[in-house]
Amino acid sequence: MRHTDGRRETAVVSQTRRRETHVDLRDRRRGTAVIPRSGKKGRKRRFRRRLFSLVLICVLALAALMGTPLGSGLRNALALGGSSARLQQYAREHGLSASDYPEKLVELYERNPETEQFVFEYPLMKDNPPSDDLSGLDTSSVPLLMQWDQRWGYGQYAGNLFGLSGCGPTCLSMVAIYLTGDTSMTPRWMGEFASSHGYAVEGSGSAWALFSEGGKELGFDVTEIPLDEERILANLEVNNPIVAVMGPGDFTTTGHFIVLTGYENGKIRVNDPNNRGNSEKLWEFDRIQSQIRDLWVFRNL
Numbered sequence: 001m002r003h004t005d006g007r008r009e010t011a012v013v014s015q016t017r018r019r020e021t022h023v024d025l026r027d028r029r030r031g032t033a034v035i036p037r038s039g040k041k042g043r044k045r046r047f048r049r050r051l052f053s054l055v056l057i058c059v060l061a062l063a064a065l066m067g068t069p070l071g072s073g074l075r076n077a078l079a080l081g082g083s084s085a086r087l088q089q090y091a092r093e094h095g096l097s098a099s100d101y102p103e104k105l106v107e108l109y110e111r112n113p114e115t116e117q118f119v120f121e122y123p124l125m126k127d128n129p130p131s132d133d134l135s136g137l138d139t140s141s142v143p144l145l146m147q148w149d150q151r152w153g154y155g156q157y158a159g160n161l162f163g164l165s166g167c168g169p170t171c172l173s174m175v176a177i178y179l180t181g182d183t184s185m186t187p188r189w190m191g192e193f194a195s196s197h198g199y200a201v202e203g204s205g206s207a208w209a210l211f212s213e214g215g216k217e218l219g220f221d222v223t224e225i226p227l228d229e230e231r232i233l234a235n236l237e238v239n240n241p242i243v244a245v246m247g248p249g250d251f252t253t254t255g256h257f258i259v260l261t262g263y264e265n266g267k268i269r270v271n272d273p274n275n276r277g278n279s280e281k282l283w284e285f286d287r288i289q290s291q292i293r294d295l296w297v298f299r300n301l
Contacts (some may be wrong), residue, residue, distance in 0.1 A: 152188035168206025170273035249291035
């Protein structure tokens with residue numbers, strides 16, 4: 001009986017081992033199928049982590065570079081690369097490079113193609129002495145003068161090029177020349193007046209006080225008026241020019257000065273020192289009303 005039991009035990013053990021061996025083989029087969037897939041996922045994760053680290057290093061290095069003179073040149077190159085082919089072609093033909101054009105000047109051209117000559121010729125003309133003789137200018141109506149006129153636009157005003165920040169002095173010049181007939185009160189002259197009297201705001205342009213106070217210092221009767229259509233039209237009908245501060249909208253994305261010069265066919269005519277196209281249009285009061293921030297009427301004493 002013990003011998004028989006031993007054979008039975010041996011048979012049971014043998015069957016158990018075969019089952020265990022079979023299970024072990026299946027497990028190993030499963031393992032052989034799973035392990036490579038797990039390895040691929042691991043390699044992908046490691047690759048993504050390394051790629052992310054590399055990109056992060058590049059971004060940080062680029063950010064640090066932008067604070068250097070080389071970075072400034074890179075910014076200018078990127079800005080010029082995004083502008084029209086006309087500017088790029090002009091630069092190549094005249095032996096100029098992207099670094100010759102301030103970024104803000106390139107942006108001015110992209111916003112307003114009217115400034116093409118002013119922007120294109122900046123590297124060639126910026127050091128020329130200003131020539132702002134306006135003798136012969138028609139002063140029977142408020143003359144349209146542009147802040148980016150090459151005769152004065154390359155000069156400095158309020159920490160920037162006059163062509164970029166000189167809308168205030170240019171507006172006051174238009175009004176003063178119209179009321180007095182004195183063409184020596186050019187935008188450049190008015191910019192010097194604003195700077196010497198504390199009305200030029202570094203990095204911003206002109207203080208509103210250039211008109212409310214500076215206008216009086218120049219000998220004009222200056223009256224601040226409310227945003228009232230009848231009051232505005234009454235002054236325009238008797239040829240009193242009105243300086244307007246404009247907020248974001250049709251004329252600017254930040255702040256800007258223009259001159260309301262007349263009333264025709266139920267609409268308002270303006271002199272925009274930054275855009276001839278705007279000056280050739282007639283504007284409905286309802287269109288510009290919400291953009292007006294303040295108004296000053298100018299008269300002779």
